[in-house]
Amino acid sequence: MPYIIGSIGIAFWLRVSRILEPIIGKNKYINLISDxxxxxxxxxxxxxxxxxxxxxxxxxxxxxxxxxxxxxxxxxxxxxxxxxxxxxxxxxxxxxxxxxxxxxxxxxxxxxxxxxxxxxxxxxxxxxxxx
Structure with missing residues (x-):
């Protein structure tokens, strides 16, 4: 069960990042945090x-x-x-x-x-x- 929940959580955040990427784009501060x-x-x-x-x-x-x-x-x-x-x-x-x-x-x-x-x-x- 933990593997299923973990996989669903990862899939959820990947979907959120795919939705937010066009909105945020190449922001200097977001890139600083991600780097x-x-x-x-x-x-x-x-x-x-x-x-x-x-x-x-x-x-x-x-x-x-x-x-x-x-x-x-x-x-x-x-x-x-x-x-x-x-x-x-x-x-x-x-x-x-x-x-x-x-x-x-x-x-x-x-x-x-x-x-x-x-x-x-x-x-x-x-x-x-x-x-």
């Missing part, structure tokens, strides 16, 4: 922890997040602090769960080129300044 889907899947929990840690710092140093649960923060990976228990604040976690992994992937992708260019520039500067 970095693996990074998003891998790093989303880390992004959630970054958001929770920001709320933890706000709670520790101010009175803005007064009902922050420190024991859940330290022991439960699925704990999400919602300011004033407003469910709509989960959008912060969704946004961070997409944006932070994309930024990480961009850094991973561009860092070797930046370091290589810096090394080449430094090497060229040494050659110019050499007597």
């Amino acid at each position: 970095n889907a693996f990074s998003i899947m891998i790093n989303q929990l880390m992004a959630f922890m970054i958001v929770k840690t920001i709320f933890a710092f706000i709670s520790k140093f101010t009175n803005l997040c007064y009902n922050f649960d420190w024991s859940s923060y330290k022991t439960d990976v699925w704990y999400l602090y919602l300011p004033k228990n407003i469910e709509q604040m989960k959008i912060i976690y969704i946004f961070a769960g997409i944006v932070i992994p994309i930024l990480i992937q961009i850094c991973i992708t561009k860092l070797p080129y930046m370091l290589l260019n810096k090394k080449i520039i430094l090497k060229n500067l040494k050659n110019v300044n050499a007597p």
Whole structure:
């Protein structure tokens, strides 16, 4: 039964994507998300922890997040602090769960080129300044 349900779910989302593809087309942001889907899947929990840690710092140093649960923060990976228990604040976690992994992937992708260019520039500067 799980195989049948899984197959039906996959077929459903393939149909939805076939319907939405002409509408969305080649959107820059959709392509950015689709090109970095693996990074998003891998790093989303880390992004959630970054958001929770920001709320933890706000709670520790101010009175803005007064009902922050420190024991859940330290022991439960699925704990999400919602300011004033407003469910709509989960959008912060969704946004961070997409944006932070994309930024990480961009850094991973561009860092070797930046370091290589810096090394080449430094090497060229040494050659110019050499007597």
